Amino acid sequence: MALFHVARYSGPEAAGAEAEVDGRARALLERLQCRARERQLQKQPPQQAPEEAAQSAPAAGKRRRRPRRNRRREGGREPGSTPAPPNKRQKTDDEDEDEGAESGEEKPAESSVGAEAAGSPEGRGGPPPEEASRPLTHSLVLGGFGRSKVPKVQPFLPVWLAQPSCVGKNVTEGLVPIEDIPAVHPDLQKKLRAQGISSYFPVQAAVIPALLESTANGFLVSRGGYRPSDLCVSAPTGSGKTLAFVIPVVQALLHRAVCQVRALVVLPTKELAQQVSKVFNVYTDATPLRVALITGQKSLAKEQESLVQKTADGFRCLADIMVATPGRLVDHVDQTPGFSLQHLRFLIIDEADRMIDSMHQSWLPRVVAAAFPSEGPKDPCALLQRTQPRVVTAASMCCPQMPLQKLLFSATLTQNPEKLQQLGLYQPRLFSTGSAYRAPSNPGIDVDGDSGGKYTFPVGLTHHYVPCSLRFKPLVVLHLILEMNFSRVLCFTNSRENSHRLFLLVQAFGGVTVAEFSSRYGPGQRKSILKQFEQGKIQLLISTDATARGIDVQGVQLVVNYDAPQYLRTYVHRVGRTARAGKSGQAFTLLLKVQERRFLHMLEEGGVPGMERHDTPSELLQPLVPRYEEALSVLEKAVKEERKQKAA
Numbered sequence: 001m002a003l004f005h006v007a008r009y010s011g012p013e014a015a016g017a018e019a020e021v022d023g024r025a026r027a028l029l030e031r032l033q034c035r036a037r038e039r040q041l042q043k044q045p046p047q048q049a050p051e052e053a054a055q056s057a058p059a060a061g062k063r064r065r066r067p068r069r070n071r072r073r074e075g076g077r078e079p080g081s082t083p084a085p086p087n088k089r090q091k092t093d094d095e096d097e098d099e100g101a102e103s104g105e106e107k108p109a110e111s112s113v114g115a116e117a118a119g120s121p122e123g124r125g126g127p128p129p130e131e132a133s134r135p136l137t138h139s140l141v142l143g144g145f146g147r148s149k150v151p152k153v154q155p156f157l158p159v160w161l162a163q164p165s166c167v168g169k170n171v172t173e174g175l176v177p178i179e180d181i182p183a184v185h186p187d188l189q190k191k192l193r194a195q196g197i198s199s200y201f202p203v204q205a206a207v208i209p210a211l212l213e214s215t216a217n218g219f220l221v222s223r224g225g226y227r228p229s230d231l232c233v234s235a236p237t238g239s240g241k242t243l244a245f246v247i248p249v250v251q252a253l254l255h256r257a258v259c260q261v262r263a264l265v266v267l268p269t270k271e272l273a274q275q276v277s278k279v280f281n282v283y284t285d286a287t288p289l290r291v292a293l294i295t296g297q298k299s300l301a302k303e304q305e306s307l308v309q310k311t312a313d314g315f316r317c318l319a320d321i322m323v324a325t326p327g328r329l330v331d332h333v334d335q336t337p338g339f340s341l342q343h344l345r346f347l348i349i350d351e352a353d354r355m356i357d358s359m360h361q362s363w364l365p366r367v368v369a370a371a372f373p374s375e376g377p378k379d380p381c382a383l384l385q386r387t388q389p390r391v392v393t394a395a396s397m398c399c400p401q402m403p404l405q406k407l408l409f410s411a412t413l414t415q416n417p418e419k420l421q422q423l424g425l426y427q428p429r430l431f432s433t434g435s436a437y438r439a440p441s442n443p444g445i446d447v448d449g450d451s452g453g454k455y456t457f458p459v460g461l462t463h464h465y466v467p468c469s470l471r472f473k474p475l476v477v478l479h480l481i482l483e484m485n486f487s488r489v490l491c492f493t494n495s496r497e498n499s500h501r502l503f504l505l506v507q508a509f510g511g512v513t514v515a516e517f518s519s520r521y522g523p524g525q526r527k528s529i530l531k532q533f534e535q536g537k538i539q540l541l542i543s544t545d546a547t548a549r550g551i552d553v554q555g556v557q558l559v560v561n562y563d564a565p566q567y568l569r570t571y572v573h574r575v576g577r578t579a580r581a582g583k584s585g586q587a588f589t590l591l592l593k594v595q596e597r598r599f600l601h602m603l604e605e606g607g608v609p610g611m612e613r614h615d616t617p618s619e620l621l622q623p624l625v626p627r628y629e630e631a632l633s634v635l636e637k638a639v640k641e642e643r644k645q646k647a648a
């Protein structure tokens with residue numbers, strides 16, 4: 001820190017006091033310099049190994065929090081001190097918090113800058129408050145004492161992210177009749193009509209032609225031998241993203257000669273994979289194309305049988321399109337003899353932001369390595385031979401090879417370039433219904449690591465919040481369900497224990513057909529529960545976030561967040577189980593007093609349109625109370641019983 005001591009001439013009348021003040025200033029300056037040296041030494045331990053430095057970074061971050069508390073205590077409250085105006089001070093504190101919450105490697109660097117600029121006076125090597133407040137009439141110390149605001153770092157996005165191809169978000173407007181995209185195969189058009197689909201939704205109208213163009217010359221080489229761009233698609237829940245990739249993939253593979261795994265769809269859950277494979281089955285029906293579902297629902301051996309067949313001269317592939325969860329996919333890459341991804345043309349990553357989060361399982365590098373094997377005998381047919389794509393040169397272009405095109409889909413696609421970089425996208429193109437990236441004013445809000453801008457919601461969805469107390473939360477849920485009398489209500493909790501207890505309580509209360517969906521049940525049971533819910537046999541399904549993403553159950557009219565979701569992305573997916581495909585739906589979130597401010601701010605930041613407050617006056621709840629009290633005692637007994645059984 002630079003400190004300057006400027007002595008000023010103040011006239012003969014001040015000559016007496018000058019010596020005293022000068023001495024005091026000099027002493028103060030010495031103390032400051034001494035503290036600054038000490039701090040410098042603490043900050044930079046000599047010859048610290050890089051690993052140590054990396055490990056010590058979070059600890060340093062923790063240490064920094066303490067001075068902030070001191071600052072709050074000291075700043076402005078000490079008698080005689082010169083505080084900043086209260087609102088301004090508050091704002092600076094919030095900003096520090098934001099910096100602390102920001103993820104990634106920039107965090108320590110940014111935080112330390114923040115600490116320098118806004119730390120406690122002591123922490124900065126400044127004077128203690130009482131000294132700082134004394135007027136220094138003849139000395140002026142320049143530099144470092146002002147609460148200078150650290151300039152915000154503006155995100156610099158690559159052009160493809162900053163300027164996406166815009167897609168209409170309203171699926172009831174801008175529909176494109178099926179016949180207006182003649183590039184889609186007549187057989188597929190027929191199947192679409194047979195499914196009751198007469199027009200493409202906006203995202204389909206944008207993505208299907210783009211994908212068909214990249215496969216216009218067949219799936220082996222793209223137009224002119226060039227490698228096609230990878231596509232990223234960000235569109236609201238229920239806007240028809242599944243068909244946006246199913247139709248072009250099926251069409252590209254329709255005329256394949258030999259069965260090989262050419263399209264691979266990776267999804268985060270078994271239920272979602274099952275749902276997507278069902279859609280593929282519809283559109284590959286009466287074609288030679290085969291779809292394999294690889295999720296671990298069947299034994300590994302059974303799945304192997306559906307993927308490869310041993311023949312006299314090697315192995316025969318049995319699937320053209322594979323729909324898989326990442327764990328089981330890697331099992332097959334490692335353990336299934338004859339399993340090959342060397343002919344993979346499309347890698348579709350659905351719920352891409354969630355899949356990026358699961359990259360620690362390193363499923364993607366394994367898939368890419370399997371698609372571009374570096375060892376083994378070379379295929380004599382040059383067109384089918386592949387090497388990992390590198391820099392495009394004249395030489396690399398002379399021998400065209402089958403590209404591997406990555407297609408990413410999500411309602412909450414990350415706009416964080418660092419996260420997307422992990423996917424190794426090639427000249428990506430983004431189709432988005434959202435507004436361009438807008439850094440939130442409080443990045444600490446969306447602490448799931450993706451603080452990128454706003455999301456778009458289905459137009460037919462209305463958002464409500466219900467202030468309530470912890471004690472009456474279940475009663476409020478019951479009141480909502482009984483009051484609204486919807487036939488399909490999906491209620492989310494934050495844990496399987498909460499789901500189970502609420503299920504037991506509602507069951508004991510009676511009057512509602514209820515079921516729970518969580519990891520307490522096996523895949524078979526979960527499948528059957530979802531089916532019953534879809535058939536309308538279950539009125540209220542209480543679920544963990546296992547059904548929050550992608551699950552497409554027709555006719556869900558109401559989503560209740562019994563436990564408020566912690567992250568905006570979770571909220572987007574949960575409430576997206578209703579108001580799908582242009583229908584209307586309602587979302588209610590129960591909020592405790594302490595949650596209200598943060599939650600409403602999070603939603604405002606995320607671009608949730610018009611959150612309405614829905615009060616449930618106690619007069620309305622009162623008639624339900626006696627039954628509720630009874631149900632509570634039944635729940636208590638049931639929980640005790642379960643504990644006993646567990647212990648036994």
Ligand SMILES: Nc1ncnc2c1ncn2[C@@H]1O[C@H](COP(=O)(O)OP(=O)(O)OP(=O)(O)O)[C@@H](O)[C@H]1O
Nearest residue numbers: 197199200201237238239240241242411550552581
């Ligand atoms: N063009 C269309 N016309 C009518 N209905 C359609 C059309 N396209 C898709 N649908 C229906 O819309 C519903 C939602 O589609 P889909 O599951 O693909 O949405 P999504 O965008 O993937 O949603 P999420 O982000 O929640 O996974 C499905 O029931 C599907 O059958």
